[in-house]
Amino acid sequence: MIRRVASSDALRVRFWGIRGSTCASGPQFVEFGSHTPCIEVRCGERLFILDAGTGLSAFGSELGPSAPDKIDILLSHLHLDHISGLPFFKPALLAKERVIRTYCGNLEGESAMEPLNRIFAPPLFPVRLGQLPARFEHHGFKAGEPLTLDDGARIETHLLNHPGGATGFRISHRGRSVCYISDVEHSDVWPDPGLQHFVRDADLMIFDGMFSDAEYSYCRGWGHSTWQKGVELAQSAGVKSLAIFHLYPGHDDGFLKAAEVEMQAVMPTAFMARERQSFIFEPMEDNMDMNCSEPALAQAGGG
Numbered sequence: 001m002i003r004r005v006a007s008s009d010a011l012r013v014r015f016w017g018i019r020g021s022t023c024a025s026g027p028q029f030v031e032f033g034s035h036t037p038c039i040e041v042r043c044g045e046r047l048f049i050l051d052a053g054t055g056l057s058a059f060g061s062e063l064g065p066s067a068p069d070k071i072d073i074l075l076s077h078l079h080l081d082h083i084s085g086l087p088f089f090k091p092a093l094l095a096k097e098r099v100i101r102t103y104c105g106n107l108e109g110e111s112a113m114e115p116l117n118r119i120f121a122p123p124l125f126p127v128r129l130g131q132l133p134a135r136f137e138h139h140g141f142k143a144g145e146p147l148t149l150d151d152g153a154r155i156e157t158h159l160l161n162h163p164g165g166a167t168g169f170r171i172s173h174r175g176r177s178v179c180y181i182s183d184v185e186h187s188d189v190w191p192d193p194g195l196q197h198f199v200r201d202a203d204l205m206i207f208d209g210m211f212s213d214a215e216y217s218y219c220r221g222w223g224h225s226t227w228q229k230g231v232e233l234a235q236s237a238g239v240k241s242l243a244i245f246h247l248y249p250g251h252d253d254g255f256l257k258a259a260e261v262e263m264q265a266v267m268p269t270a271f272m273a274r275e276r277q278s279f280i281f282e283p284m285e286d287n288m289d290m291n292c293s294e295p296a297l298a299q300a301g302g303g
């Protein structure tokens with residue numbers, strides 16, 4: 001693929017955490033990475049963060065003082081692997097005038113405030129989010145309804161099949177779009193028509209393919225899907241590229257690389273997500289090609 005400098009108005013995506021459930025660690029996990037879910041999405045200069053797993057601490061270290069004064073974190077749901085990076089997010093520790101806003105859609109319109117205050121409080125955690133220098137604001141909405149942020153940014157959402165529910169997001173910018181579909185378990189009728197409509201023609205779909213079809217009979221009902229179901233959904237909906245995400249912490253580099261080869265035989269633009277890998281989608285009216293930066297294969301596990 002062609003590598004080049006992104007225009008300032010591109011849609012950009014970077015993975016900071018790609019594991020599901022818990023971290024992985026060890027030399028056998030270096031290529032794909034260790035951290036739990038966190039993705040940086042930029043629409044031009046506008047920053048959105050998808051989920052606040054342990055990858056958020058790595059991203060925060062990179063952002064440092066250059067972080068924007070207002071930061072929006074879109075939470076798929078509040079399972080620990082998606083929130084545990086919050087108190088380790090450096091921009092929250094650096095500036096008093098910074099506002100960090102969370103958006104949560106799977107609690108019937110309630111915000112994440114009460115559950116987060118329960119988790120990040122003694123005796124479970126020594127410091128409350130409210131004690132950090134930055135100010136946290138927590139907003140609730142109902143998954144399935146469009147989410148409009150204070151600057152007018154509009155994000156489409158979709159309720160996902162997961163214990164307690166989870167929210168899928170579709171972020172669009174200048175004719176390009178990325179869909180974040182994690183955590184989700186596929187339904188008996190698959191591809192699910194509603195989800196198929198939601199992800200249709202996306203440039204990139206990030207999908208919870210924690211398991212393989214061969215493993216799935218052992219993990220039915222756990223709330224996660226398989227890479228094969230991700231491919232079926234992507235191909236049925238005209239999705240242009242597919243990142244398999246929420247990778248099982250027991251799947252080492254060898255397993256994932258072999259699965260990736262198998263997957264790419266079916267869908268050549270599908271791949272297993274790697275930490276710090278980034279993608280640039282140029283504005284549609286300027287350029288029809290998808291341009292990817294080189295995957296940073298050996299940079300996993302920082303922060």
Ligand SMILES: [Zn+2]
Nearest residue numbers: 020021081183
């Ligand atoms: Zn998860």
Ligand SMILES: [Zn+2]
Nearest residue numbers: 077079162183
């Ligand atoms: Zn979950």
